[in-house]
Amino acid sequence: MAMTEPTTPQPGIKRFIKIDWNVGALKAASPRYWSWVGMLVIMTTLGVLAWVVVLTTGGNAMAQRDNFTWGMWFADYMFYVGLAAGGLVVYASVHLFGAEQFRPLSRLAVLMAGLLTMIALLGDLTDLVRVWRIFWFVVTPNISAIFVYTGSAAGFYMVLCFVDLWILVTGVGGEKLAFRMTLIALPVAIYLHTTTAFVLALNKSRELWNSAVMVPIFLTSAVASGVALLLICAYVLQHYHVLEFKKSMFRSLATLLATVIITDLFLLVVEIATVYWPTAAKAGHTLRFSEFMTGPYAVQFLPVLILGVIAFSLLAGRKTRHIPAIQITASALYVLAIFFKRYTLMSMGFAIGPLGQTQAPYIPSLVEALIAIGLLSMGMLFFTLAVKILPLRVPEEEHAEAGAWELAEATGEPVVEPGVAL
Amino acid sequence: MGASPSTATRPTPGGLSWLLRAVVLIVLAAAVIAPVTAAFAGQASSGQLFFYPCTSCHPVNMVPGPGGVEHPSKPLPNGMQGHKIVLEAHDKLGSATSDACLVCHDDPSRNPGKLKLIDGTLIDITGDISLVCYRCHEAKYHEFRQGTHGNHKESCVAAGCHDPHTPNYLYAGPVKPFVGVGFQFKGVGQARVPFKPLMAPPLPPPTVNPTWFLIAVAVGLLAFLGLLIRLVGPVVVERLKR
Numbered sequence: 009m010a011m012t013e014p015t016t017p018q019p020g021i022k023r024f025i026k027i028d029w030n031v032g033a034l035k036a037a038s039p040r041y042w043s044w045v046g047m048l049v050i051m052t053t054l055g056v057l058a059w060v061v062v063l064t065t066g067g068n069a070m071a072q073r074d075n076f077t078w079g080m081w082f083a084d085y086m087f088y089v090g091l092a093a094g095g096l097v098v099y100a101s102v103h104l105f106g107a108e109q110f111r112p113l114s115r116l117a118v119l120m121a122g123l124l125t126m127i128a129l130l131g132d133l134t135d136l137v138r139v140w141r142i143f144w145f146v147v148t149p150n151i152s153a154i155f156v157y158t159g160s161a162a163g164f165y166m167v168l169c170f171v172d173l174w175i176l177v178t179g180v181g182g183e184k185l186a187f188r189m190t191l192i193a194l195p196v197a198i199y200l201h202t203t204t205a206f207v208l209a210l211n212k213s214r215e216l217w218n219s220a221v222m223v224p225i226f227l228t229s230a231v232a233s234g235v236a237l238l239l240i241c242a243y244v245l246q247h248y249h250v251l252e253f254k255k256s257m258f259r260s261l262a263t264l265l266a267t268v269i270i271t272d273l274f275l276l277v278v279e280i281a282t283v284y285w286p287t288a289a290k291a292g293h294t295l296r297f298s299e300f301m302t303g304p305y306a307v308q309f310l311p312v313l314i315l316g317v318i319a320f321s322l323l324a325g326r327k328t329r330h331i332p333a334i335q336i337t338a339s340a341l342y343v344l345a346i347f348f349k350r351y352t353l354m355s356m357g358f359a360i361g362p363l364g365q366t367q368a369p370y371i372p373s374l375v376e377a378l379i380a381i382g383l384l385s386m387g388m389l390f391f392t393l394a395v396k397i398l399p400l401r402v403p404e405e406e407h408a409e410a411g412a413w414e415l416a417e418a419t420g421e422p423v424v425e426p427g428v429a430l
Numbered sequence: 431m432g433a434s435p436s437t438a439t440r441p442t443p444g445g446l447s448w449l450l451r452a453v454v455l456i457v458l459a460a461a462v463i464a465p466v467t468a469a470f471a472g473q474a475s476s477g478q479l480f481f482y483p484c485t486s487c488h489p490v491n492m493v494p495g496p497g498g499v500e501h502p503s504k505p506l507p508n509g510m511q512g513h514k515i516v517l518e519a520h521d522k523l524g525s526a527t528s529d530a531c532l533v534c535h536d537d538p539s540r541n542p543g544k545l546k547l548i549d550g551t552l553i554d555i556t557g558d559i560s561l562v563c564y565r566c567h568e569a570k571y572h573e574f575r576q577g578t579h580g581n582h583k584e585s586c587v588a589a590g591c592h593d594p595h596t597p598n599y600l601y602a603g604p605v606k607p608f609v610g611v612g613f614q615f616k617g618v619g620q621a622r623v624p625f626k627p628l629m630a631p632p633l634p635p636p637t638v639n640p641t642w643f644l645i646a647v648a649v650g651l652l653a654f655l656g657l658l659i660r661l662v663g664p665v666v667v668e669r670l671k672r
Contacts, residue, residue, distance in 0.1 A: 040660075043657045043661040044657075047657045047658060050654045051650075054646070054647060054651075057646050057650075058643070061643050068637060068638050071634070071637055213578045291569070373637040374637070375643075378647065
């Protein structure tokens with residue numbers, strides 16, 4: 009893997025921590041780019057103000073109450089951690105399995121994984137209300153609480169992603185180090201997603217969470233939504249000439265997405281069938297699940313099935329699967345479906361409490377909604393700036409080196425300097 | 431050496447007044463304890479002394495008989511008819527004079543102090559009776575074992591909660607500082623109704639949004655809208671021109 013030093017001195021490029029930051033691209037950015045950045049800054053600021061409200065007035069600014077102790081933040085945590093998986097799958101497939109068609113995506117994928125894990129963790133912090141209590145979480149962890157494992161795993165994974173991105177961008181250590189980083193990152197990612205699913209699955213008093221299929225279904229949903237988001241971002245960046253990809257790359261990504269979506273839907277149907285199977289159904293279990301099939305929570309759960317089936321149907325046909333509009337639509341639908349799924353998953357533990365009390369559906373308060381939107385905007389803001397100033401294009405020589413390393417055959421992408429005007 | 435004024439003037443309690451106080455205290459204590467002792471000696475819902483160990487009156491032991499077949503050392507004189515057990519909730523198993531007893535108890539000609547498990551094996555009546563409940567109440571048994579039902583009591587019946595013959599009657603321990611075996615009360619109605627969730631808890635209080643925050647949100651959203659128009663406006667205008 010070669011260093012990404014500019015061959016000729018270019019104005020506006022600053023070298024810091026061995027990375028060529030194309031600061032000049034920001035100066036040359038169009039007014040529309042800055043309008044977009046401004047919108048994200050405003051929403052991020054509103055999110056910060058909402059957090060200030062929580063810090064000053066306490067938890068009563070949130071709609072979370074005794075009987076609905078987790079809310080928007082937890083749904084978002086699961087959602088973002090899951091989305092981060094897509095990046096790793098693509099990145100790992102390049103370095104471990106020689107999927108060279110995904111190599112142009114590797115830097116983008118790792119960047120997204122790091123940012124998504126970051127906003128997932130920040131959501132946790134906002135829920136703590138007195139955020140300085142995180143000190144005690146670190147100093148005196150309760151090792152019997154699964155949150156210790158998922159929280160620390162998310163923190164480690166985030167750092168790992170950013171270190172990985174630095175290695176990819178600078179070329180330090182070459183292909184060999186990138187390969188070794190993948191060997192570390194892949195088990196950590198699986199550990200992160202498993203422990204996140206365990207947060208739910210190990211609650212034996214919450215029947216709909218207490219399922220062994222929770223971990224595999226969590227992993228498939230994570231990979232499906234992550235790949236779908238990556239596909240959307242790749243199309244957006246290609247549209248604005250930030251990155252360029254081959255059509256074959258999108259075809260491979262869409263095929264991978266269709267495979268994971270059907271696996272994810274299959275596991276979900278298996279779970280539903282287990283609950284309602286006549287000879288195995290338990291009264292309390294079916295009654296709880298019926299809240300999500302026909303009850304007041306159906307508006308959260310049914311979109312998971314409907315959007316999921318539509319997304320798969322769009323990608324199922326070999327002819328339609330390779331049409332960009334179809335790919336983008338299916339990806340967007342499935343990302344949305346997985347958001348509903350995470351929100352529903354959060355609600356499933358609380359819809360009927362352990363004492364059998366039915367709860368009204370949880371709707372986030374204004375403060376919670378703005379914190380969630382603010383965090384998302386912050387992630388998008390960092391992403392918008394990063395794609396402008398970071399060298400996310402994979403240079404041609406990297407492909408050649410990868411070929412020499414006999415991981416896969418080099419594809420030969422054209423070298424284009426980063427920071428093309430958006 | 432003279433005594434201090436305070437000790438010198440303190441009246442020495444007389445023997446009679448001390449006795450009177452003791453009698454009053456004893457009477458008061460007896461009045462308070464009386465209901466508890468009544469509960470101790472009182473009848474369970476079945477009309478019998480509740481949770482009274484059967485084996486104290488029926489020390490039936492199995493002894494080897496001719497041909498190696500075990501038989502009870504002292505068979506019950508009246509079979510299962512010696513007790514007038516009321517099966518108020520467990521009457522679904524049959525009447526008390528029919529084979530209802532045999533659903534759980536071993537044959538009277540053998541040892542009714544033994545209870546039947548789902549696989550046909552017998553356990554002692556002083557053993558883990560919740561295994562007997564498991565035969566029909568599988569889901570509840572699992573909840574009980576997990577601690578989500580029964581608050582981690584050691585047993586479903588006797589020292590636990592339910593009267594085994596009329597499980598809709600619940601056992602309550604004695605209120606401290608009194609000791610005893612507690613009392614029973616009817617915890618579940620007679621009518622059989624399917625599982626129904628409890629009434630929803632009271633509505634949570636509304637969330638708080640400071641005025642300054644609402645103003646900031648309004649201003650922020652207006653600015654956001656302005657930038658959005660700036661971003662997509664030219665595109666929309668261009669498309670309209672086409």
